[in-house]
Amino acid sequence: MSEDRPTPTGPAAPELTIVESRVYRGGNVWSYDPAIHLVVDLGILEQYPTNLIDGFTDRLVELLPGLENHTCSRGVKGGFIERMREGTWLGHVSEHIALQLQQEAGHDQRRGKTRQVKGVPGRYNVIYGYSDEGVGLAAGTLAVRLVNHLVQEEEGFDFDEALESFLKRAERTAFGPSTAAILEEAVSRDIPYIRLNSASLVQLGQGVHAQRIRATMTSKTGALAVDIASDKDLTTKLLGSAGLPVPKQETVRGPNDAVAAARRIGFPVVVKPLDGNHGRGVCLDLQSDDEVREAFEVAREQSRRGYVIVESFVTGKDYRCLIVGGRMQAIAERVPAHVVGDGEHTVAELVDITNSDPRRGVGHEKVLTRIKVDRAAEGLVRDQGFEMDAVPPQGTMVKLALTGNMSTGGISVDRTFDAHPDNVEIAEEAARMVGLDVAGIDFICPDIASPVRETGGAICEVNAAPGFRMHTHPTIGEPQFIARPVVDLLFPPGAPSRVPIVAVTGTNGKTTTSRMIAHIMKGVGRKVGMTSTDGIVVDERLVFKADASGPKSARMVLQNPRVDFAVMEVARGGILREGLGYDRNDVAVVTNIAPDHLGLRGIETVEQLADVKAVIVEAVPRNGFAVLNADDKLVRKMRRKCSGSVVWFTMSAPGTPVRDFVDDHCRRGGRAVVLEPSDKGDMIVIRHGRRAMQLAWTHLLPATFGGTAMFNVANAMAAAGAAFAVGTGLHEIRQGLRTFSTSYYLSPGRMNQVNVNNIDVIVDYCHNAPGMKVLGEFVERYADAKAGSSDLGKISRLGVIATAGDRRDEDMRELGTLAAQHFDVIVVREDERLRGRKPGETAGHVAEGAKAAMAEGARCRQVEIVTDELSAVRHVMARANPGDIVVVCVDQHGVVMNELETMTKQAQPGTRTADSLADPDLDPSTLSAEAQVSGEEATDQDLADHDLGEVDPEAAAHAGSTTQ
Structure with missing residues (x-):
């Protein structure tokens, strides 16, 4: 601790507050595992570490003695207490309290970290693990309240009451003993699970391999069998007809x-x-x-x-036989709720003593249930010659229930290995007769070790969804691991439980790359589930239309029972907001890292952005692959974060430093996708060790526009690397890339080409400066190629551009600057959602950048502002001549494509013919007044006329760009 810390003159004010809270449901920037993230503000308490608050540590340990077991950074028990006595900040203390509160609730959580928010004194990121997100958030809230209470006592706050309320909440949301046992076994086998509701409905496995359980009822439990078991009369008749002993x-x-x-x-x-x-x-x-x-x-x-x-009435002891998959797995003798006299306490007192056992709880929340004393129990006690206030003699057993059910306070004795083979056969036959995969057979007989056909006894009941706790946590005897055969039933040894997951991220190119991978895998017969900024697609059907590049969408795909292969487009916003939404991906693809979305959610530099994108690389297992762009310096650094193997892709020419790096990787047995130039064109080559396999000429891939769209060449190489990593054959990869085009059907909103009255229109999603750079380069190459084969004369380039309102002002101006280098005429529009900007503000910044470039000699000769998207499209089409190239950077691609389709079906008023080709300067007489802005600022009224109205300024940012 610093020696110049102030000495308090009195109690510090309790100013610790939670500024923001997030729940990460998968890998994230802070942890490989799900975690709670609290941003806390210490206020004045930043000046008061724990050693400067009198008695803080002692009072905290008195309330939560379990903190003495926390090792913290010291690595030994008591390490955290040492840190507090030396002095640590209260945000760090809140982290440990939140972890300990969860341990008090039975959730074994030990992972956590606290880091100061850069550049903001007194604010800290508090991150800790959780088992149940509701419990985890409640633990954080109570931890902060307790810290404030220990700094300065809060009137009316009783920590014991608050802790009890917290524990009750944890008990309400916790899995029951039976469900918890199955999930524990599943996790030990690396079978993932997803909780489908707040109760016990859980999905084990992913996609086509998924199975569901509700308590001990499984996907294989027949509804008819459950109905039969629920009808005790019918059950008895069926068992009797099979010659089984029944009452x-x-x-x-x-x-x-x-x-x-x-x-x-x-x-x-x-x-x-x-x-x-x-x-x-x-x-x-x-x-x-x-x-x-x-x-x-x-x-x-x-x-x-x-x-x-x-x-x-069949006399004898009560036995529960558990049958799983037609075979006996466990037997428990159930002893009714009772107390044993000690000659000192009354029956009522003995009940209280018994219920004080920490293993007893309400209902099924713990391994034993508290004994409930009602009129029936009192009557039973009276029948045995006692009253509740009577003192039974030493060793006298007083029953409080006649049935041995655990739910009425009974106890269990394991008798699994004592049963006679004849009795085992009878129980197994009973389960087969009813048809249950998991059945609880209730036997009444003198002794399960003797054959009931000789000693007497009967099956009195067959139960669907039997409880496991009497077997997993017997009061007397050895526990039986009965969850194992249940999981075996759902996932036989060697059966898969996961679908391959390919995660794709990057600043530009992730959407198109994802679509290419999905298209390749569709060609080999896979039912592909894909998330993207356009929605969720399952087997080429759009099932959910929205920006679906976040973790919730990923879980929707993994829950779909048709999916046997998943392609996840992973956006920066989703990672920062909720993490990945799954535990790991078999292949991670990173296309590139460029300065976009900076200034949002604490990401100020491109290096920080790279750390966020690298989360999918960190989620690659040892047997997985990371497909990385070797041409991007920040992406190359991600190789150090990959536990699996790296597949490089590069467009660098042989002999360059990057290519030498990749070649050296291949000589060591690695994999790569490279571009081999020749006089016939560029060939995409897959390399594995010393083998080189030619894949395809770039100019023969439809998505590359004859090899001119180099960004789609890079995307195709990334997709080929991912497909090769998951074991797809060379021919299938080649066929997939050769049949993938940028048609609106296969790639909506990404490089869609439409001919409208002999005007070449390209519709794309470019929204950022890096995307505009590669889009502009494509326009240059495409225009040169078109001019070489055209006799129409001069070809002009017109562009409709825009960016999202949550970008920085300098990013908006940079977009306009780059666009001005490649287009003759620029029409600046705005997205439907302004994202906190005033109408016309975003377009004004973009136009400002373009005009600044014009002043320095850029290609552009005219900048116009038409904020409404459809009006901008109509305006630019009215400006274009046959043979020209129009690039429309869209927000609502479906609306724009519909408008362009309409234009192709009917001639537009004022459309010029080839005879009137001229420089695309504006002819004011042919246009409405609202569009007559000819390189000058539009008035506020002009902008208001085109604005679509106020939109939620907090709406999430679109991800994407020209290469997506």
Whole structure:
């Protein structure tokens, strides 16, 4: 600690506040695993580390003694306490409290870090792991409140009460013991899972391999089998027809019918609901008509359909046999809820002592359930000769329930290896007769170790979705690992649970690259699920239209049961907002890193942007691949973050430093995709070690516009590298690239070419300066090639350009500057969503950059502002002559393409013919007043006429550019 820290003259004010909170649901910039991210502000407490707050450490440890086990950076138990005594800041303390609170709730979380927000004194990034995001966020909130309370006591705040409330919330959202056991086994086998609701519905596996569970009911559990098991009368008849031992029984609807049935069967009898569960409404050992009538009402209350069963009372011990996949897996003897006298305490006191066992909780939240004392329990105690305030003699067992269900407070004794083979066969046959894959067979017999056909006994019930906790956490005996056969049932050894995931990111090119990869894999018969800035596509069908490049969209793809291959376009915003949304990707593709989206969410430099994009590289496993652009210095550095192998792609010519680097990589057995120039053109070559495999001539790939769209050459090389990495054959990759075009069907909004009345129109999504640079270079090459084969004379270039309102002012001006180098006429429009900008503000900055370039001799001769997208398109088309090239950088590509399609079907008023070709200077007499801005600033009214209205300024930024 610094020696010049101030000594407090009094208690510091409790000013620790949470400024922002995020939940990362996958790999993120802070952690490989899901994490909570809190941005906290210490306020005046920045001046008061823990060693300057009297008694802070001691009071905190008194409230949460578990903190003594935290190692912190010291690596030994007690390390965190040492840090507090030496002095550490309260943001760091909040991190450890949040972790300890989750441990108090049974969530074993130990990962965390705290880092100061750069350039903002007193603000800290607090990151820590979580098991349940609701519990994790609540832990952070309570941690901050506790820190403030310890600095200066908060009136009315009781930490013990707050902790109990927190623990109850954690118990409500936690998985039950049965679900938790299955998930623990699945995770140990590297089977991913997704929680589908707030209860116990969970998906195991991904896509086509996915299986679902709800508690212990699985995707393979037949609905008919569940219906049969729920109908106890039908179950007994089926088992009886198979010769299995079952009690005599009848189904009744009235108390008199119940009495009559009991007389026919013979006392003692059992009365229970036809379709009940958990032992509710079951009355045993009924000896008289009056007892049957009273029990009938109890049972009917628990029957969903009003039917009640009367059956013969089978004496003996209560055993639960668990059958999974037709085979016995575990047997537990269930002992009803009871207390044992000690000669000192009353029955009521003994119940309280028993319930104080930390293993007991409410319902199924813990391995044992608290004993509930109701009128039935009091009556049972009275029948045994005691009252609740009586003191039973030493060693006397007093029952508080007749049934041995765990949910009524019973305990379990493991008897798995004591069962007689005949009894095992009977239980397995019962499960097969009902048809359940996971079944709980309730046996009543004198001893499970002796054959019931000789000693007497019967199957009294068959249960669907049986609870596991009596087997996984028996009160007496060894626990049985019964989740293993359940997971085996869903995923037999060697069966896949994951679909291959290819993640694609970069400043430019990620959308087109993703589409190319999806197209290649579709050609080999895969059902591809793809996320992109246009939406979610499953097997070439758009199933969700939105900017779907975030983690929620990724989870939607992985939940789709048709998907057997996933291609995820991963945007910067999604990574910063929620992480990846999955734990790992088999292949990571990074196209390039350029200065875009800077100044948003704390990303101020291109190096920071590269760190964000590198998250998908960090998510590559040891047997995976990272396909990286060797021509980009920042992308090359990402190789150090990859646990798997690297596949380079480069357009650098042989003999250059980058190419030498890639060639050396291949000589060591690595993989790469390179460009080999020749007098016939450029050949894309895949290299693996010393092997070189020719893939395709670039000018024969439709997406490259005869080899002039070099950015799509790079995208094709990246896609080829990814497809090769997942094992796709050379022929299939070649065929996929040769059949992928930039048609609107295959690549909507990305380099779509339309001929409108002999005007060459190209529709693209270019929204940033790096994209405009490569788009402009393409326009130059394309125009030169077109001029060489045209006799129309001079070909002019017209462009409609725009950028998103959340870019920096200098980025907007740079876009205009670059566009002015390549277009004769520029029309500047604005997106429908202004993103916090005033109408005309964004367009003004872009036009300013273009005019500055014009003043320095750029190609452009005219800049106009028409803010409405459709009006801008109509305006530029009215300006163009046949043979010209028009590039439209779109926001709503569907609307623009529809407008262009309309123009092709009917001649536009004022369309000029080839005879009137001239310089594309504006003829004011042919245009409306609103478009007559001819290189000058539009008035506020002009801009207002074209503005589409106010839009949410907080709307998320579009990702994408010309190469996407």
